[in-house]
Amino acid sequence: MPVIEAKSVYKSFDGITVLKDVSLNVNEGEVVAIIGPSGSGKSTLLRCLNQLINIDSGSINVCSMSMVNTDEKGTCKYADKASLHKIQLKTGLVFQNFHLFPHFSVLKNITDAPMQILKMTKQEAQNKAYELLEKMNLSDKANAYPYQLSGGQAQRVSIARALALSPAVLFFDEPTSALDPELTVEILRVIKNLAKEKMTMVVVTHEMSFARDVADRVVFMDNGTVIEEGAAEKIFTNPSSERIKQFLQHFSV
Numbered sequence: 599m600p601v602i603e604a605k606s607v608y609k610s611f612d613g614i615t616v617l618k619d620v621s622l623n624v625n626e627g628e629v630v631a632i633i634g635p636s637g638s639g640k641s642t643l644l645r646c647l648n649q650l651i652n653i654d655s656g657s658i659n660v661c662s663m664s665m666v667n668t669d670e671k672g673t674c675k676y677a678d679k680a681s682l683h684k685i686q687l688k689t690g691l692v693f694q695n696f697h698l699f700p701h702f703s704v705l706k707n708i709t710d711a712p713m714q715i716l717k718m719t720k721q722e723a724q725n726k727a728y729e730l731l732e733k734m735n736l737s738d739k740a741n742a743y744p745y746q747l748s749g750g751q752a753q754r755v756s757i758a759r760a761l762a763l764s765p766a767v768l769f770f771d772e773p774t775s776a777l778d779p780e781l782t783v784e785i786l787r788v789i790k791n792l793a794k795e796k797m798t799m800v801v802v803t804h805e806m807s808f809a810r811d812v813a814d815r816v817v818f819m820d821n822g823t824v825i826e827e828g829a830a831e832k833i834f835t836n837p838s839s840e841r842i843k844q845f846l847q848h849f850s851v
């Protein structure tokens with residue numbers, strides 16, 4: 599079943615087109631890695647899929663629900679507010695810089711949204727939070743504040759926070775780029791474990807060996823377009839486009 603169906607998405611900022619005819623499908627249980635040089639539109643694409651920014655034209659469906667559509671005349675129309683809210687709950691986003699609430703404890707960072715948005719009771723939200731903290735190997739940090747955490751711990755809390763809303767798909771925007779190599783490994787291990795549990799994920803990353811190892815499919819973006827996509831093994835060993843070959847030369851995969 600498709601979780602994400604994005605078709606011919608266009609997005610401009612100040613007259614500059616940063617997404618040009620981008621299409622992306624993600625099926626249930628699939629892990630898709632998006633790679634590509636800085637400025638190629640990877641973050642913008644995730645933000646469009648997560649409703650943080652609106653697209654100019656194209657269509658996006660999430661779990662077979664229409665978020666936005668463009669008719670033959672080129673008029674781009676978003677679903678009504680209630681539908682958009684429902685759709686947004688299907689998607690979670692983990693940022694590069696964690697974005698935890700600094701004045702909330704770890705526990706409250708995780709329980710706040712499920713209580714406010716899903717109307718879980720405090721007890722239900724806390725049970726779920728403790729379960730997720732255990733999974734993230736952070737049971738002892740429930741009462742800590744974000745400033746008391748290492749970068750790797752903070753990122754694991756932000757992953758737990760996203761999972762607490764039980765999204766159908768989790769987006770990661772360079773989840774390890776603010777971390778040193780040791781902590782990077784720790785986060786990549788968490789994502790790999792989620793992949794084993796068949797969590798549907800889209801991961802923007804510069805960790806090429808991770809992408810090769812964990813992703814079912816790799817999408818290479820450059821200059822606002824998808825240049826090539828395919829099985830990880832194919833993209834890394836035998837890509838069709840010269841541009842990917844050039845890009846991959848900067849990495850040892």
Ligand SMILES: Nc1ncnc2c1ncn2[C@@H]1O[C@H](COP(=O)(O)OP(=O)(O)O)[C@@H](O)[C@H]1O
Nearest residue numbers: 611612616634635636637638639640641642643
């Ligand atoms: N809010 C914004 N306003 C103006 N330009 C933006 C905005 N967000 C991104 N851009 C531009 O869009 C292009 C793609 O950016 P981004 O999606 O962040 O690329 P990537 O994540 O691949 O590095 C860049 O040229 C960037 O400067």
Ligand SMILES: [Mg+2]
Nearest residue numbers: 640641642771
């Ligand atoms: Mg980015």
